[in-house]
Amino acid sequence: xxxxxxxxxxxxxGELWATSPRQLAGEAVGGALKDAGIGIRRIQALFVGNMLSxxxxxxxxxxAFFAEELGxxxxxxKIEGACAxxxxxxxxxxxxxxxxxxxxxxxxxxxxxxxxxxEDVATxxxxxxxxxxxSAGATFPGLYxxxxxxxxxxxxxxxxxxxxxxxxxxYHASLNPNAQFHTTITIEQVVRSSRIADPLRxxxxxxxxxxxxxxxxxxxxSAHGILVAASTVATDSLGLAGRASLTQxxxxxxxxxxxxxxxxxxxKDIDVAEVHDxxxxxxxxxxxxxxxxxKGKAAAAIAAGETRLGKSRHLVVNPSGGLKGCGHPVGxxxxxxxVELVDQLRGRAGARxxxxxxxxxxxxxxxxxxxxxxxxxxx
Amino acid sequence: xxxxVKIWRNQKYIASMLGREGAIVSxxxxxxxxxxxxxxxxxxxxxxxLPAGKAGxxxxxxxxxxxxxxxxxxxxxxxxxxxxxxxxxxxTTEGIIPYGIKVKPV
Numbered sequence: 001x002x003x004x005x006x007x008x009x010x011x012x013x014g015e016l017w018a019t020s021p022r023q024l025a026g027e028a029v030g031g032a033l034k035d036a037g038i039g040i041r042r043i044q045a046l047f048v049g050n051m052l053s054x055x056x057x058x059x060x061x062x063x064a065f066f067a068e069e070l071g072x073x074x075x076x077x078k079i080e081g082a083c084a085x086x087x088x089x090x091x092x093x094x095x096x097x098x099x100x101x102x103x104x105x106x107x108x109x110x111x112x113x114x115x116x117x118x119e120d121v122a123t124x125x126x127x128x129x130x131x132x133x134x135s136a137g138a139t140f141p142g143l144y145x146x147x148x149x150x151x152x153x154x155x156x157x158x159x160x161x162x163x164x165x166x167x168x169x170x171y172h173a174s175l176n177p178n179a180q181f182h183t184t185i186t187i188e189q190v191v192r193s194s195r196i197a198d199p200l201r202x203x204x205x206x207x208x209x210x211x212x213x214x215x216x217x218x219x220x221x222s223a224h225g226i227l228v229a230a231s232t233v234a235t236d237s238l239g240l241a242g243r244a245s246l247t248q249x250x251x252x253x254x255x256x257x258x259x260x261x262x263x264x265x266x267x268k269d270i271d272v273a274e275v276h277d278x279x280x281x282x283x284x285x286x287x288x289x290x291x292x293x294x295k296g297k298a299a300a301a302i303a304a305g306e307t308r309l310g311k312s313r314h315l316v317v318n319p320s321g322g323l324k325g326c327g328h329p330v331g332x333x334x335x336x337x338x339v340e341l342v343d344q345l346r347g348r349a350g351a352r353x354x355x356x357x358x359x360x361x362x363x364x365x366x367x368x369x370x371x372x373x374x375x376x377x378x379x
Numbered sequence: 380x381x382x383x384v385k386i387w388r389n390q391k392y393i394a395s396m397l398g399r400e401g402a403i404v405s406x407x408x409x410x411x412x413x414x415x416x417x418x419x420x421x422x423x424x425x426x427x428x429l430p431a432g433k434a435g436x437x438x439x440x441x442x443x444x445x446x447x448x449x450x451x452x453x454x455x456x457x458x459x460x461x462x463x464x465x466x467x468x469x470x471t472t473e474g475i476i477p478y479g480i481k482v483k484p485v
Binding site for chain 2: 119120122123126130132133134135136137138139141142145146147148149150153194195196197198199200239240241242243246
């Protein structure tokens with residue numbers, strides 16, 4: 001059996017103070033259903049990807065919460081896997097269709113972060129780490145900074161090469177009407193921005209964001225349906241201390257390897273990729289762990305523009321602007337990556353269109369690499 | 380996060396770790412701390428290899444911990460550190476003072 005994405009839509013990402021989570025969900029799901037050309041009654045199950053509604057907003061039971069908002073009584077589930085919640089929700093939705101249980105389901109990724117104080121959000125996000133890391137006073141920028149420190153020492157990566165990731169992704173975001181940021185930035189601005197967790201600075205970090213994205217998953221191929229050629233998940237230790245290596249994410253390698261095997265392709269076949277650049281170092285690690293560049297070579301390649309729109313000859317990475325430029329409402333991100341790939345593969349991505357894209361890869365990470373989700377989509 | 384029962388349950392683990400020595404594998408300096416840590420920032424967080432392993436817990440003998448009593452020159456891969464007991468963060472609203480493990484330069 002084949003599974004397809006038959007509809008996809010996202011809200012704008014950003015500081016959406018006037019918009020409630022219910023409104024975000026309604027807009028994203030409504031858009032995805034309209035795109036699929038079906039009504040809400042056709043939906044047999046709802047999968048919600050979200051991380052922080054309980055700890056920040058005091059609202060759990062999100063399956064029923066959003067089913068009520070959408071006016072349905074179909075089975076509804078919340079899937080949580082930190083910043084990989086959206087990708088995990090899609091994986092579970094795909095499996096539910098593959099099992100034969102349902103024909104058509106909706107995946108909603110949603111997060112509301114800017115209602116809350118930044119230090120409260122930072123503390124809540126650390127729920128994705130280990131107890132030991134929380135006791136150390138670590139933050140998520142801090143955990144990725146530890147990875148950056150190890151990586152830069154091993155491969156001689158420069159501060160400027162890290163910055164090049166953010167510069168590229170802001171450029172892509174400037175072409176995306178739904179992105180949180182529309183301003184381009186320079187290497188100089190990144191390396192002079194305020195210090196967050198050495199060696200990472202403010203402009204190395206994805207922002208705190210609100211937003212929702214939704215896709216319709218079905219076993220019936222519609223006129224514009226995009227094939228889900230692979231959906232894989234791998235898991236690693238919750239904390240950094242449980243890892244044998246600090247210069248790679250083993251879960252990404254494993255999920256990627258299995259996804260390529262499932263889809264019957266190699267990294268060279270990918271035209272467009274949305275990868276998890278929560279921090280600049282994360283995109284560098286992802287490029288290597290997903291097999292696009294040899295170990296230690298990604299930072300220089302990204303800085304040389306090899307994955308930038310208009311410059312790349314074979315692979316464009318994070319045309320949406322990525323987490324850095326498009327914004328990172330954590331539960332929505334994994335679904336937004338799929339929406340972006342669908343737009344790219346259907347040739348409707350406007351100014352940021354990757355010409356002739358036929359195969360796309362999405363890579364969504366939870367925590368500092370404890371969960372990795374990879375999807376491969378084909379036109 | 381820090382209930383009295385949880386702190387009590389961790390006593391044996393904390394005691395088993397005290398005095399152990401190891402070397403820094405990687406590090407950062409937290410400039411923007413999470414809630415409860417603002418009076419400590421900036422502070423380093425380090426990953427440490429403990430050759431003797433980590434009693435009773437999964438992992439390969441590494442821990443992640445905050446570095447105390449530090450100067451800039453201590454922030455180096457290979458730097459020797461020792462496990463000590465310290466107050467972890469600011470007291471909770473219930474008045475509980477959370478104690479736990481940190482590391483300091485040898």
